[in-house]
Structures are given as C-alpha cells and as structure tokens.
Amino acid sequence: GENVEQHPSTLSVQEGDSAVIKCTYSDSASNYFPWYKQELGKRPQLIIDIRSNVGEKKDQRIAVTLNKTAKHFSLHITETQPEDSAVYFCAAKGRGSTLGRLYFGRGTQLTVWP
Amino acid sequence: EAGVAQSPRYKIIEKRQSVAFWCNPISGHATLYWYQQILGQGPKLLIQFQNNGVVDDSQLPKDRFSAERLKGVDSTLKIQPAKLEDSAVYLCASSLLGGRAEETQYFGPGTRLLVL
Numbered sequence: 290g291e292n293v294e295q296h297p298s299t300l301s302v303q304e305g306d307s308a309v310i311k312c313t314y315s316d317s318a319s320n321y322f323p324w325y326k327q328e329l330g331k332r333p334q335l336i337i338d339i340r341s342n343v344g345e346k347k348d349q350r351i352a353v354t355l356n357k358t359a360k361h362f363s364l365h366i367t368e369t370q371p372e373d374s375a376v377y378f379c380a381a382k383g384r385g386s387t388l389g390r391l392y393f394g395r396g397t398q399l400t401v402w403p
Numbered sequence: 404e405a406g407v408a409q410s411p412r413y414k415i416i417e418k419r420q421s422v423a424f425w426c427n428p429i430s431g432h433a434t435l436y437w438y439q440q441i442l443g444q445g446p447k448l449l450i451q452f453q454n455n456g457v458v459d460d461s462q463l464p465k466d467r468f469s470a471e472r473l474k475g476v477d478s479t480l481k482i483q484p485a486k487l488e489d490s491a492v493y494l495c496a497s498s499l500l501g502g503r504a505e506e507t508q509y510f511g512p513g514t515r516l517l518v519l
Contacts, residue, residue, distance in 0.1 A: 293445075295445075320505060321505035323507065323508075325510075331512065332407075332494070332510040332511060332512045332513060333446065333494070333510045334510070335507050335508075335509075338505075338507070340505050378445045378446070380445070382505065390448050390451065390459055391446075391448065391508060393445030393446050393447070394445050395443070395444050395445050396443070396444070396445050
C-alpha cells in the first residue's frame, strides 16, 4: 500500500513569516493529494488539494506544489497568522487495489507566535 | 448543507466492555468512511462503505470491531470487547462518489473514546 511521510512534526514561526510542510509518498499511481487542517478537538477540514496532472495550486495565502517524479508535495503558507496554528495533515489517494483509500501523514503541529 | 454528524462526542468505558458509535453522513453521499485517529497520528482508515456495501475493511480488527450501514445512509461502528489500545478519536467521513474519484472527504467531529 501507500506510505506517506510528513516533515517536520512541529513547526514554530513568527507571525508574518512563511511556513512550509513537506510530504513524500511511495505509490507512483497516487493521483490526489489533499491537505487537512485540524484545530484542537475539532474535525479535520480540507484546506487545499492538488491532482496529479497539476504542478502547483494556490488559494490566497496557501499554496501546494507537487513533484510527481520525486514523489513529494509541499504546503506553503505565507504571511502566517496566529489563527493558522493547528495540526496539518497531508494525504495521498491511491488508484490501485485500495480503491481510493486516503493515506495520511502523521501531522505537523504549526504554532504561529504573535 | 448539514455536515457529517456523529454521536456520542465522548465515551469512557472500562476494558472488555462494548461501545457503539453512530454516524450520519452528508445527504446524498454514497461513500462513508470510519477512521481511527490515535493521539499524535494521522487518521487511519478502518472501513469504507459504498452505499450499503463494504468496499475496504482490510485494516479493521475484525475479532473485535464491526460496522454496518444497513440502508446505505447511517452507520454504526462497534467495539466488543474494548482494549486499552482502542483509546482514540473515531472519525466518520463521507464523500459524494468514493472509489477512485478525486474528491473531498468531509469529516465529522469525531467520538473521543477512552478505555480504562
């Protein structure tokens, strides 16, 4: 099956700085890569996703890049704000026998200091 | 549009007891997922239903976990008997199509289970 590695596990930045979280995946057939934000005690919420036929996608302060050759994708948050503090999860969706199961990384705890 | 609903939100039981969780997906969503999220880790899929049929239960510990989605809408997940290592948040999610579709999965608020 798919294996998703996520780094770093914790990330602290000053308000206004940028934050980058990186993920790698093992199954070259994976074709869909969502990112979820989970605030303490709340449900994971999709913040951005990217499909394998696209190299980059941006939504206001959030962007995701995908390198299919290297099998890695990254989340970029610019002009960080304290409300960006949360745990961020990357995921990859396979196309093989798993019938589209989402495999999640272990998460990155982002803390934005005012 | 109403989101994914789950109950209860919290449950504390002793080991060897049984427990059941309920999920109501977003109306019209064909696919329903149950995930287990252990503290400090990402969600791990336990079982996936498409309508009322099981699509993937390869990660479900079938000796103690069971799940059903009888009418293709609501679902229940049961643990019997519970072990200490079952302490986790159980998340339900749904998506419109499922399968290999590149679509969003919407999560419920989860049930936080503590086994003593």
